[in-house]
Amino acid sequence: MSRLVLAVLLTWCAVLSAGCAVRVPPAPRITIAPASGTAEAPPDAGLVVRAEGGRLTTVLAFAGRDPVPGAFDPSRTVWRSSWTLRPGTQYVVDAVATGAEGVTGQAAASFRTLRPRREVAVxxxxxxxxxxxxIGMPIVVTFTRPVEDRAAVERALEVRGPVEGAWRWPGPAQVVYRPRRMWPANTRVRFTAHLTGVRAGPATYGSADRSVAFTVGRAMVSTVDTRAHQMVVRQDGVVTRQMRISAGMATTREYTTSSGTHLTMDKGNPVRMVSPGRREGDPGYYDKLIGYAVRISNSGEYVHAMDNTWAQGRVNVSHGCVNVRPDQARWFYDHALRGDPVVVTGTSRRLEWDNGWGYWQLSWPQWLAGGAPRPARAAPP
Structure with missing residues (x-):
């Protein structure tokens, strides 16, 4: 073999040998926040896992023994916890990502969230x-202390139902959810306060979640015409009862039945009714036990039984309530659910939106104006 041929062969062998060398791509880089070893992680920051140079395949996170819910972004390069974290709790996280040519990377972390100085709960x-x-029922949530960061708390309140709705704050420790339009009959709704770890104010965090599931029943709407002295009850659009009534005598404001959309709030049989602002011996004083009473406001208005059939259907003589025959009052008492609308017309007094559950007195823009800057909406069913 000539020296030239030998040199060519040696050159080709060197080239082939170099081409056979395997170049392994770098493994994806995974970062976890809060970082491992953190002793007082802020619960409201949540948990975030990121991958660089690859896609996350699995993320397992636990708060003690409880799994932490979360979701990937569309690119699967970021995973975030669904809600804020539990205060004063040890967390562990394991994450795996896959990069080019199937190369995997893995990361683990362990951290503890801070223990707040103050806690708020439902x-x-x-x-x-x-x-x-x-169908008119609101969701009324009362907290154990005033809420300063209302927007943060609203974002943690989830309503799963078939209609749009929003929150309004009647006071610093209470928030109310109302649908834009009344609930459809025979539907199911679930409310969850994902309050754990939410920063409700300086050094104040939510301590526990709360969940409630309820059913919207048949659509029962009652209309009270104080001038015609009639009450008509419709169930699912069909008239089921027509009752003669006597409403407030209207000699004073408190003795005037308020016009507007009331909601039934509670009921009792009997209910003790005492004249407001009067003592025994004063003109107009009364202290009576009234049967089959269904409350429709916080200013002492009820639909209740009264055996004064001479007035019912003819004249208004009550102290502000709507009274009907005892047998009809018992029927209404037995069939009324909390949140049934009772629409009163014909008087000079208007129901205030914050008198009991008079929330339907406000238009939708007015209702939204009482919420935090980012009002919550119902999630899809």
């Missing part, structure tokens, strides 16, 4: 869990 919710309500 003190009560109306309706209660499992309740069947009327």
């Amino acid at each position: 003190a009560s919710v109306a309706p209660y869990d499992g309740e069947t309500v009327g």
Whole structure:
């Protein structure tokens, strides 16, 4: 073999040997925030996992023994916890990402969230869990302390139902959800306050979540015409009862039945009714036990039983309530659900929006004006 041929062969061997060398691409880089070892992570920042040079394949996170819900972004390069984190809790995270040519990267972290100086929780919710309500029913959430960051708390309040709605704050420790239009009959709604870890104010965080599921029943709407002295009850658009009534005598403001869209709030049999602002012996004083009473405001208005058939259908003589025959009052008492609309017309007094559950007195723009800067809306069913 000539020296020239040998040189060519050696050159080709060198080229082939170099071409056979394997270049392994770098593994994806994963970052976890809060960083591992953090001792007082802010709960309201949530948990975020990012991948550079690859796509996240799995993210497992636990708060103690409880899994942490979260979701990937469309590119699967970012995973975020669905809600804020639990205060004073140890978290562990494991994440895996896949890059070019199937090369994987892995990261793990362990951190603890801070323990707040003050906590806020849900003190009560109306309706209660499992309740069947009327089509006008609001969701009334009362907190254990005033809320300063209302927007942050609103973002943590989730309503899953079939209509659009929004929150309004009647006071610093209470928020109310009302649909834009009344609930459709025979539907289900779930409310969840994802309050855990939400920063409700300086050094104040939510301490626990709260969830309530309720059913909207049949559509029962009652109309009260105080001039015609009649009350008509419709269920799902069909007239089921026509009742003669006697409304407020209107000699004073408190003895005038308020016009507007009321909602039934609670009921009792009997209910003790005492004249407002009067003592025994004063003109107009009364203290009576009234049967089959369904409350429709906070100013003492009820639909209730009264055996004064001489006035019912003819003249208004009550102290502001709507009274009907005892047998008809019992029927209404038995069939009324919390949140049933009672629409009163014909008087000089207008129902205030914050008198009981007079929330339907406000237009939709007026209702939105009482919410935080970013009002919540119902999630799709």
